[in-house]
Amino acid sequence: MNRNDRSIVALVMLAHGMVHTYELSIPIFVSIWLTEFDVVNLGLTQVEVTAATLGVVVTAGYGLFGVGALPGGVLVDRIGSRRLISLCLFGMAGSFVLLGLSPNLVVVTLALLCWGAAASVYHPAGLALVSKGVDERGTGFAYHGIAGNVGIGLGPLLTAVLLMFMEWTTVAMLLSLPALAAGAYAMRAEFDENAAVDADTGGSSKADAGVDSLGEFVAESRRMVAGGFVVVFLVVMCSGLYYRGVLTFLPDLLSGLGTFEPVPLASLLPAGLAGALGVTADSGQTLQPERYFYSGLLMVGVLGQYAGGKLTDRLPVEWGLAGSFAVLAVLAVLFLPVVSAGLVPLLAFGAVLGFFLFVIQPFYQATVAEYTPAGTRGLSYGYTYLGVFGVGALGGALAGTILTYATPAALFATLAGIAAAGAGFGLYLARRSGKAAASEVASD
Template sequence: MRETVTHLPAADTNHTVNANDRAITALVMLAHGLVHTYEMAVPIFVVIWLTEFDLINLGIAQFNVTTATVGVIVTLGYGLFGAGALPGGIVVDRIGSRRLITGCLLGMGGSYILLGLAPSMVVIALALVLWGLSASVYHPAGLSLISKGVEQRGTGLAYHGVAGNLGIGLGPLVAAVLLLVAEWRTVALVLGVPALLAAVYASQASFDETAAVTAATDGGSKASSGIDSLGEFLTESKHLLTGSFLLVFVVVMCSGLYYRGVLTFLPELLRGLPGFEPIPIETLLPPGVLSALGIEVGTGQTLKPQDYFYAGLLLIGVLGQYAGGKLSDRIPVEYGIAGSFLVLAVLAVLFVPVSAMGFGPLAVLGALLGIALFVVQPMYQAAVAEYTPAGTRGLSYGFTYLGVFGVGALGGGLAGSILAFANATALFGTLAGIALVAAVTGVALARRK
C-alpha cells in the first residue's frame, strides 16, 4: 500500500507532534499510576483479611486463613501480573495499545468492585486473579505506545515513571487513610471507580499510536503487523533473544531481582535498627484529633517509623524516574545502565555499615537508594525501544516485564532464604553482585553497539 505524505508548515507540525505527545503521556501516566496504586494497596487489606476470615472454603476442601494461605492467594495475583506480560505484548502488536489499555483499566476497576463485594476469601482470590490478568497487559501496551507514539521518548518515559512511583507510594497511603473513616469493602469499591472512569477516557482520547516510528530509530523496521502464528512467535522470540536484546533482557532480570530483593523485607530489616522504635500515637496528636480519627487514648496504638521510611523511599523514586528518563534523551542508555547499576552495587555494599550509624546517615543512604533504584527503569525501557523493531515492540516489552515482574519476583524468595539461613550482610552482598552483573552487561551493550 502506497503511503501518502502531507507536508505541513513547521509550526503546525510541531504543534501536532507536541499535542500527540501530551495526549499519550497523559493517558499512560494515569493508567500507570492506577496499576501501581492497586498493586500496593493489596498488602494494606491483607492485615484485615487475616483477622476477618477464618476459613477458605473450596467445597471439597477447607483451609485455615493464615499468613501462608493468604500469601498464596496474593502471590497468585502478583504472579499473573508478571506472567501475563508476554501474551499481553503479543496482543498489543496485533490490536494496538489503546484497546488493551482500555481493557486493562476496565478489568482493574472491575476487580476492585468485585473485591468490595467479596463475601469470602474465595471471591477475594478471584478478584486478585482478575486484577493480575488485567494489570499484566499494561506495561507492554503502555511502553509500546510511548516508544512508537511519543517523539520525546525519554521525556515520555520519565513522566510515565513518575506517575508509577506516585502510585507505588501513595496507593497504600490513600488506602490507609480511607480505612480510618470506612470499612475495607467500601474502600475497595471507592478505589475501583477511578479505573472505570479512566477506561472511558482511554477509549475517547485522540492520538496517533505510531507518530514517532522511524526506520532509523526503531530497530530498522517500520513494520506494525505483529505476531500471526505460533511459528512466527517462536521465530521472532528467537530473533530477539539471539540479538542484542538478550543483553537487555539480562539487565531487566537483574533489575527485577534487585528491586524485589531489596524491598520485600526492608521494613522488617529496619524494624530492629536504632531510631526505628515504635512511637505511641497519643504522644503525637492532641486528644481532639485522636477522637476525630476514632483512636482511643490508652489503646497502645503506635506509629511504625519503618513503614514511613519505606513509603518515603518509594516516593523519592519519582526523582529517579524523572532523572532517568531525561538522561536517556541525553546520553547513550548503555552507559546510563552501567553507571546506574554500579551506583546500586555501591549502595548495597554500604547499607549494613551505614545502618549501624543511626537514623540520619541511613535516611541519606535510603534517599540515594530510592533515586538510584528507579533511575534504571526508564533507561532499560528506552534500551528496549532502541534494540527491537517497532513491529514486535509489544512482544519485546512483554519479554521485558516477564523478566522484571516474573523472574524478578524470585528476588523476594531469594532475600527471604538468605535472611533465614545467613544475615543482612549476605543479602546486600548478593544484591551488589546482581547489580554488578547488570553494570557489566550495560558495558557489553555499549561495546556491541
Template structure:
C-alpha cells in the first residue's frame, strides 16, 4: 500500500507540471535542432516516460517470478526518488525527458510486483485489491494536491526535489520488511490454471515464449485488449485535464495576495484547476474500494462491462456539464473520479481469475504493458487531438474507446 501510493503520487503530479512546462519552455533543443513546445510535442515527452512505465512492466513481471516482490518494490522506490531528484535540477526539457524516462523505468516494476504479492500472499484477495487501490488513490489525490500547495511557495524544480524524499524513506522501509510472499497460494478456487504452482518463473527465452503463448491462447487475450483500452482512456483523459480546466468559467487564477493581504506573494496565483484535478483523483479512493468489494460479490466481467459503459456516457457529458458552471462540475467530477478508478481492482481480479499462480508476475507484467505501455499513447493522442481539433473531439474519442472495452468485457463473460 505504501509503495502503491508513492508510484501514483509521482505519476499524477506530472500533469500539474505539464501546465507549467507549457508556459515556461518555448523550444526543445536536441543536437542543434529546435522544436517548438506545443501540447502535441509535450504530450510526446510525457508519453515517453509513461510509456516506459508500461513497457518495463513485462520484464518486471518476469523478474518478479524469479526474484520475488519485496526486493523489486524497494528498488522501484529508490529509483523513483532518484529520478525526481534529477527532475529537481533539470535546466530544460531534455533533462526533464531523461528524468521522466528514469521514473518510468523504476516505476514499471511496481504493479507486477505488488499485485503478484497480493494475489499470491493475501487470502481475502478482493479486499486486498480494494485496500491496495485505496492506497494508490490516496497517492493519486494527495500527490497532486501536495504538488499544487508546494507550488504556491516554491518553483517547480524545488517542488520536484522535495517530492523525491518520501520515496527514499519508503524504500528504506521496504528493504527491511519481511513476510511470506506465497502464503495464499492454493487458497483461491478461482485461480486460473495450476493454483498450487510455486515456480521460480521463466528462466530462458524459450520458457518465456512458452508461458506467453499459453497465456494468449485463452481468456487472457481478451483481458489484455480490455486493459489496453482502459489505459488509453485513463491516460487520455488525465494528461491534459488541468490544462483543459484552465479555460472554463470559475477556474480563473486567483492572486494569492487576495488571501494574504499585506504579505508579499511575488505575484503568485492560486490555480483552481489544480485543486479540482487533485480532488477528482482523491475521490477515486471510493471507486477503488467499491471495485474491490464488487470482485468478491459479482462477476468482474459483468461489472467491467457496466463501468466502461458508464465511462462512455460520462465522457460525452463532461463538456455539457462543465458549461453549467463550477457547482454541477464539482458533483460530476466526484462521480467521474469514483467510476474511473472502480475499473482497476476489477481487471486486476479478472487477470488472477484467468492465469496460473506460477506465472502471475508475467501475467501482471503483460497487463501493465497494456495499461500503461500501450495506454501511454492516450497522452499523445490527447495532445494531438487538442492541437489539431478540440476538446469535444477528444471526449468523443474517449467515449468510443470505453464502448469497445465494455463490449469486450461482455464477450469475455459469455465465452469463458
C-alpha cells in the first residue's frame, strides 16, 4: 500500500475498533444497571427496572445505530468521510462522558441514544472512504474488518477488567478517552479521500453508490425489491435479531445460572499488590467470570470472520447461510443443557457459539453483493446495516421481555426459531439460484 492507503487504513481501523468496543461493552454494564437502578422516574409515573425495561433502553440505542446508517450514507456524499468519522468519534466520546455522569436510567437512555446516533454514521463513512481513497481496496477492507473484530473482543475485556477496580460510572468516563484521542487523530490525519477515483471515467468512484436524489433512492429501492433483495433483507434481519438476542443479556444470564460464582479479588492477588491497589478481603471487590466468558466468546469471532470469508470463495453463499443458521439453531437448543453440564463443556460450547455468530457475517455480506446491482451497492449495504443493526436491535428488547415474563428456556427456543427461519430463507435463495442456473444452462 502507498502512503495515502496506509493513512486511510490506519484511521478506519482505529475508528472501526472504537465503534465495536463501545457497542459490545454495553451488555457488560447491563448486568450492573439491573442492580443499580430500581425504578425509572418518568414524572407522572414510575416504571420498575427489569430485564424488559433495560431491553427497551438498550434497543433504543442499538436501533438508532442501525437506522442512522441510511441517512449517514447520504451525508457521506454531502460532507465527506473525514468529517463524519471525526463527528462519530467525538460523539461517541461525549456519549460515554454523559453515561458516566448518569444519575438515573433516563440519562443512561439519553446517553445510549447519543451513542447510537454518533456511531450510526461510521459504517457508510468508513466503507466509502476505503472504496474511494484506497488503491488496494481489498486489503483495506480486510484490515478494516480485523480491527472491528479486535474491538468486539477487547472492548468487553477492557470494561470487565476496569470494573474490578472502579465504579461503572468511572469506567464509562475512562472509556471515552480512546474515542476522544481517535477523533483528534482523524482531524489531523493527512490523506486524499478520492485518491482511488478513476479520473478517466469522469470522476466516478470504484464503488459509486449511484443514488443522488430522493426520487432515485425510491426508484433504486424498488429495483432491489423486484430483484429478490427482500429475502436477503430477511436473512440479515434474522442474523441481527439472533445476535442481539443472545448477546445483550448473556453476562447477566450466566451470572444468574450458577455456573460462574464471583471470585474475591483479594484471593487472586499477591498480598503486596492487593495492598497497593487497596484491595482487601472485606472490600467486596470480586472478579465476575461470566464477563470474561462473554469477552472470550467474542474474541473467537475473529476466527469465525476469517473462516467465513474464506468459505465464501469455496461454496455457494446461499448454502453457507443455510448451514450457518442451522448450526445456530442447534446451539440455541443446546445452550441450557450445556450450561448444566459444567464449566469445561460450557467453555467449549462458547467457543463454537462465538465462531458461528461471526462466520455467518461474510456469507450475508457476499449474498448482498450477489443479489443487488453494482450501481446501488452502497444503498444495498445501507439497507443491510438497517436490517442487522436497526431491526436486529429489537432482539435486545425481545430477550429482555422474555427473561422478565418467561424463562431462559423460552428465550433460547425463540432464538432457535429465528435461526431456523434464517436457514429457511437461505434454502429458498439456494433453490432460486439453482433454478436460475438450470434455466441458463437450458437456454444455452
